[in-house]
Amino acid sequence: MEELLRGWDGEHVVVRYDREADAWIFIAIHSTRLGNASGGTRMKVYDEPQDGLRDALRLAEGMTYKWAGVDFPMGGGKGVIALSRPLGTPERDGLLERYGELVESLAGGFSTGADLGVGPDLVQVIGRETTHVFGTRIAGDPGPWTALGVFTAIEAVAQELFGSSDLSGRTVLVQGVGDVGIPLAKRLWDAGAQLKLADINAKHVAGIAEELGAEAVDVEALYDEPCDIFAPCAVGAVLNAQTIPRLCCKGIAGAANNQLEGPEDAGRLHERGVLYGPDFICNSGGAIALLGLEALSMTEDYVAAKILSIRDTLKVIFREARENNESPLHAAERLARRVLERGPA
Numbered sequence: 001m002e003e004l005l006r007g008w009d010g011e012h013v014v015v016r017y018d019r020e021a022d023a024w025i026f027i028a029i030h031s032t033r034l035g036n037a038s039g040g041t042r043m044k045v046y047d048e049p050q051d052g053l054r055d056a057l058r059l060a061e062g063m064t065y066k067w068a069g070v071d072f073p074m075g076g077g078k079g080v081i082a083l084s085r086p087l088g089t090p091e092r093d094g095l096l097e098r099y100g101e102l103v104e105s106l107a108g109g110f111s112t113g114a115d116l117g118v119g120p121d122l123v124q125v126i127g128r129e130t131t132h133v134f135g136t137r138i139a140g141d142p143g144p145w146t147a148l149g150v151f152t153a154i155e156a157v158a159q160e161l162f163g164s165s166d167l168s169g170r171t172v173l174v175q176g177v178g179d180v181g182i183p184l185a186k187r188l189w190d191a192g193a194q195l196k197l198a199d200i201n202a203k204h205v206a207g208i209a210e211e212l213g214a215e216a217v218d219v220e221a222l223y224d225e226p227c228d229i230f231a232p233c234a235v236g237a238v239l240n241a242q243t244i245p246r247l248c249c250k251g252i253a254g255a256a257n258n259q260l261e262g263p264e265d266a267g268r269l270h271e272r273g274v275l276y277g278p279d280f281i282c283n284s285g286g287a288i289a290l291l292g293l294e295a296l297s298m299t300e301d302y303v304a305a306k307i308l309s310i311r312d313t314l315k316v317i318f319r320e321a322r323e324n325n326e327s328p329l330h331a332a333e334r335l336a337r338r339v340l341e342r343g344p345a
């Protein structure tokens with residue numbers, strides 16, 4: 001853990017060992033340059049507590065870029081609850097309440113909401129102990145908002161690749177049919193896309209595929225599956241030295257945070273000619289909705305328009321990347337860095 005913290009360029013990390021649940025809590029505050037830190041809370045079983053810390057550090061950095069990318073006055077932070085084993089409901093709720101107390105003790109220096117393993121219902125449990133949560137009042141479940149943003153990002157990728165944002169007849173492979181993947185799949189289906197769905201839960205994906213008339217793809221074969229656009233909407237680090245050579249897609253836009261295992265994977269995709277929609281731009285819809293509606297007093301119409309402007313942001317990023325013959329990730333990072341250098345608007 002020492003090495004992880006030394007190698008990190010963020011501001012600070014709050015660490016708590018929860019003896020009752022034998023769980024580690026990490027709240028990573030990466031940057032408060034633009035405002036107080038905000039980011040979701042992830043809860044899952046990790047082999048080692050340091051794997052949870054590593055996730056928290058990288059995810060918090062991703063939030064810094066996400067807020068800068070949409071130019072919101074928020075800083076990058078993330079909570080990770082690293083479980084040592086699956087918990088029953090009463091035990092889990094107790095842990096989340098104690099986590100809520102910890103968030104409350106930070107007095108607004110960190111605010112949080114849903115992420116992998118912490119759905120809208122569990123955000124309510126955290127919210128019993130702290131007011132610094134989003135998704136309990138106006139916005140509700142951020143999943144459909146994130147899906148709207150990813151959908152429009154997929155349109156932007158199609159526009160850049162094929163000269164048209166029309167998705168009818170285009171094959172889109174969605175990895176992960178959860179809180180974001182399901183509403184995204186529905187939107188794609190409505191737009192006439194040819195859908196392929198994959199999920200670690202084979203039974204779950206089969207049910208949804210049947211409902212939508214989509215094809216369920218085996219998770220093992222997922223990276224070899226021919227498609228126009230791949231939408232990773234599950235865990236991170238799915239784009240790496242092992243998977244990138246296998247990909248049979250032309251472009252990528254999805255909801256997962258930290259889709260690249262490392263920065264060099266952006267170059268790998270670029271060399272293979274796969275257009276990468278930077279994750280922190282494509283998946284910013286949920287963050288826009290949560291904070292826009294519950295902290296920044298935006299109307300729903302304004303929030304929806306802001307989310308749909310992800311398409312314009314990507315257009316600029318793709319053009320810049322094309323002109324420089326570089327990965328769109330680099331163009332997106334420059335855009336975010338310009339905002340960070342400028343400071344809060």
Ligand code: PHE
Binds near residue numbers: 283
């Ligand atoms: N965890 C989601 C994200 O990474 C949504 C979220 C954003 C939750 C901001 C809380 C605060 O975008």
